[in-house]
Amino acid sequence: MEGCYMIDIKKKLWIIQQKEDLGISIKEIADSQKISRRTVERLLKMYHDKGIKALEHKKIGRPEEQLSLEIRQRIIELKKESHGIRRTEGLLKLKGLHVSHNKIHRLLTRLGMVDHEPKKGRRKNYIRRERKHSNSLWQTDFCWIEKLECWLCAWLDDHSRFVPVADYFTEATTENVISLFEKGAKKFGYPKQTLSDRGTQFYPNLGETCRFLEHMKNQNVNHIFASIKKPTTCGKLERFWGTHNTERWKFSSLKKFLDYYNCKRPHMSLDYLTPYNVYMRDMK
Numbered sequence: 378m379e380g381c382y383m384i385d386i387k388k389k390l391w392i393i394q395q396k397e398d399l400g401i402s403i404k405e406i407a408d409s410q411k412i413s414r415r416t417v418e419r420l421l422k423m424y425h426d427k428g429i430k431a432l433e434h435k436k437i438g439r440p441e442e443q444l445s446l447e448i449r450q451r452i453i454e455l456k457k458e459s460h461g462i463r464r465t466e467g468l469l470k471l472k473g474l475h476v477s478h479n480k481i482h483r484l485l486t487r488l489g490m491v492d493h494e495p496k497k498g499r500r501k502n503y504i505r506r507e508r509k510h511s512n513s514l515w516q517t518d519f520c521w522i523e524k525l526e527c528w529l530c531a532w533l534d535d536h537s538r539f540v541p542v543a544d545y546f547t548e549a550t551t552e553n554v555i556s557l558f559e560k561g562a563k564k565f566g567y568p569k570q571t572l573s574d575r576g577t578q579f580y581p582n583l584g585e586t587c588r589f590l591e592h593m594k595n596q597n598v599n600h601i602f603a604s605i606k607k608p609t610t611c612g613k614l615e616r617f618w619g620t621h622n623t624e625r626w627k628f629s630s631l632k633k634f635l636d637y638y639n640c641k642r643p644h645m646s647l648d649y650l651t652p653y654n655v656y657m658r659d660m661k
Contacts, residue, residue, distance in 0.1 A: 384412070384420075389432045392417060393424050444484060448474060452481055456490050459624055467649045507613075508536045510661040514570040515541070516614045517558070519549040519578070522622070529621065530554055532561050533614050535572070538647065539639055539656035540617065541565045545631065551578045551589050562596070570599045574611060 384392075388410065395401040396417075403421075407414045423431040444452075448469070455465045462485070466478045485491045508514050514535040519528045522545070530553060531543035542561030546553045558571075571593060573579040580602065581587035593600040603611050620638065628634040639656075643649040 384410075384416075386432060389420055390429075392420055393432075396421060442480070444476065444480065448476060449484060452476070452484055453488070453490070456485060459627070464643065464645055464649070467645060468643060471649055509659075511536050511539070511656045511659045512566055512568045512661075514572055515558075515561075515568040516572045516611050517554060517579075518573060518576070518611060518614055519546075519554070520618045520621075524622075524626070528553075529618070530557055531614065531617060532558060532571075533617055534568070534652070534656055535613060536659060537652045537656035538613055538617070538644055539652035540635055543631065543635060549576075549578060551587075554578050555589060555592050558592075567596055567598055570601060572601050572603060572611065574603045575605070 392406055392410065395406050396403065403414050403417045407417045410417075420432070451469065451474070452465060455468060460468065462478045462481050465481055466476060469476050482491065511534055515532045516535055517530070517532045519530050521527075522529050525545060528546045528549045529543065530546055530549070531540055533540050541564065542557055544557055562568075579587070579589050579600070581590065590600055617638075620642075621634070624638075624642075625631070625634045628637065639653045640651055643651060644655075647655050
């Protein structure tokens with residue numbers, strides 16, 4: 378019956394009319410539509426046995442499993458909290474609810490809650506590298522925030538993605554990054570190593586000493602530089618910039634956003650735990 382179901386309903390009705398009302402032969406009908414005589418014969422048999430309804434298209438495969446009202450409401454709540462489909466799937470799994478991302482996508486599509494984005498290119502394979510324990514290494518950098526017309530500086534723990542400290546500055550200076558580092562270290566302790574790119578705040582000009590490196594040396598912290606032309610070296614911090622730029626504006630202050638990011642927002646790379654959970658758990 379596969380050939381019959383591939384023909385749209387208008388063509389099926391036309392075929393029935395040609396045979397039943399006009400008496401056109403099966404061969405002529407088949408030749409005019411470029412289908413087999415066997416397909417025409419099957420259509421006619423379906424029509425004679427069960428009438429017009431038999432010509433309607435039927436969905437192939439198993440019927441779609443309906444989600445319970447409780448699960449549908451939970452999916453909607455997670456979407457309103459800005460969780461994506463993959464993360465929603467993981468959060469439901471933590472609660473013992475196994476719902477595939479395809480089912481979640483179909484539900485949100487029917488509700489008009491899917492954000493349609495341009496098709497992304499295939500991501501290159503890369504090896505995710507991270508330290509084994511918290512406070513082994515902190516990453517840092519500055520990011521220009523167009524919406525506020527200022528710089529955001531942050532320190533991020535490489536192992537847990539926990540952000541011990543971050544703040545806005547009018548200038549991206551060595552003094553600002555050092556003072557922010559000391560603020561975070563005073564509360565959470567000094568990391569063994571720090572990581573940055575070769576920006577002027579962190580890297581000495583030829584023949585000059587660097588206040589940033591001198592400060593790290595005085596605190597017995599080993600500073601290392603990211604590989605040139607390899608943005609994935611500081612990829613976790615780059616990801617934090619993206620999260621800030623999309624989710625920060627739901628909160629009245631940077632502090633409230635950081636509390637949410639560190640303590641409430643589950644992270645897919647951390648098996649849906651929060652950065653703070655992992656930071657405290659894996660402190661050595």
